[in-house]
Amino acid sequence: MNVFLETLIGGLLAGTMYSLVAIGFVLIYKASGVFNFAQGAMLLFAALTFVSLREQGVPTVLALLLTVLVMIVGALLIERTVLRPLVNRSQITLFMATLGLSFIIEGLAQGLMGAQVRALDLGIEDVPLFFGEIMVSQFDLVAAGTAVALVILLALLFNKTRIGISLRAVADDTRAALSIGINLNRIWQIVWAVAGIVGLVAGLLWGARQGVQFSLSLVVLKALPVLIIGGFTSIGGAIVGGLIVGAAENLAEAYLGPLIGGGITPWFAYFLALVFLYIRPAGLFGERTIERV
């Protein structure tokens, strides 16, 4: 029983790490209908920038601020050069553009800052904590706490500020939002910048866990099933989806893996997502689309 609980809790906590990546997706998808495949590359870029600055001897806080600045400038550039020329194109076109974008960002990140693995020390010790008989990693707890804090922050931003309300207006009905004078380009810039900052947070946590290296950009593939299960348009869904995927993955690897040869993590989450899709084609919290001819 303890082993089961340990696996379950470990999975749930690891799931919050997936959620962190998925939240960046949801933000952009909600506000602009863009399926941003470059989220993983942004994550890598942010983490690499931070680590490189630290290596240059820049103090942590300043490095963090500078990285945030870099992500904001990046968001402005992306909006200007990619999104604005592609406005009103089909969603698939925009998705493919972000695929191209991910190549550019990955190439730039590695070209400018090197491809070797960098260690990132956030000062969080990865020591096991014991609650009764059950062992929990302290690092996982901190990561989960960060995810919760981030979600609360985003919820405040969305619900209590003027910017957040315009964001929601754009997400709800782009044309109506335009007609009452909301600046769509500005909204996109803000959303991409916020997604970049969320990417930075996720990149730092993932980077501290597995080293800052190219494979960081592949966590995007981990986030997709999370999105499917939670729905593309719901931040709460991203959290719940992450928890489900994390827990199910850990349990499956522990109990199902030995039966069929192990190493099933790369695809198990996707199969889980497929099952969910079969029952709810728009995810758990996604909006059902109504089509008219």
Added chain:
Amino acid sequence: MTTSIPSIAAAYDEAPVTLLRRRRLLLLGGLLALAFALPPLLGSDYWLNAILIPFLVLSLAGLGLNLLTGYTGQTSVGAAGFMAVGAFATYGLLLRVPGLPLPLALLGGGLIAAAVGWLFGIPSARIKGFYLMVTTLAAQFFLEWVFAKFPWFYNHASSGTISAPRLELFGYNLATPAGRYLLALSCVVLLTWVAHNLVRSQIGRNWMAIRDMDTAAAVIGIPVERYKRQAFAVSSFYLGIAGALWAFAYLGTASAGSFDINRSFQILFIIIIGGMGSIAGNFLGAAFISLLPIFLNHAGQWLSGGHVDTGQLQNLQKVIFGALIIWFLVKEPEGLIRLLRNLAERLRRWPLRF
């Protein structure tokens, strides 16, 4: 009494069309004759091995994906998974069925890939758009895992790789570069011809109706779910044969890793750059994709005087690749084929424009 003389207006209407058609057929015939006569003309094997064979196979793979994505509108990022099915199935057939001729083995490999594609097409009945795309990712990862995990597929080889047991046809040895080139070329020509006719048939028109708006297609009585699954199957058939050729005509030795997600993206880029919903576009896209790295390599070496950091070159390649894709999407969403057509149109009118 009926008159046997067609009206002047009708003859006038038809003349330019038949003329154009005849010219196009002649051009195509000439191109084909050149393609088949190429190996002895080239002299060196480098062109065949490093450029022409991968180009042909990638064109075929692009064609397969284009049938699904460009014609039926179902975006797939699992193309390489189905290529792997074709490669491993062909290998298994050649290995385990003694005396099976190569064309039948390829056909069998394609059919098995088609069956797997049909299976992964089932969710398309309920799931659309990005959600469906993620299910093709599931196919990609699952198939990759299957072919790496179960030794039966690669005949328990310790290296986990497969290589062509025998490449021969009617006693001719096809294992030479020229033989492998001709094998790939024949497959590509045959399958391109089939695809060309397929997309103009009722099937192709139904696919395009589904692509343009599946709800509307359903309203006018097209059995949408069946045609979507069918598109998955046909597309996978093409991809399967392309996968077998990629493994045996190009690589020689392949493993599950030869068909990873980057290959899927590569094939997706071929159809974006070449042109969605165009047969000829696949060839342009594949030429572009297979020549660009070679060109960048040479350019890099030339510019740096031979002291080039391969890592940096790869990064640069990535950036240029990504930038080109975005540029194409912004400037010419219909791809290289549209650029070519515009150019041809201009040339036809030059110098007297009207």
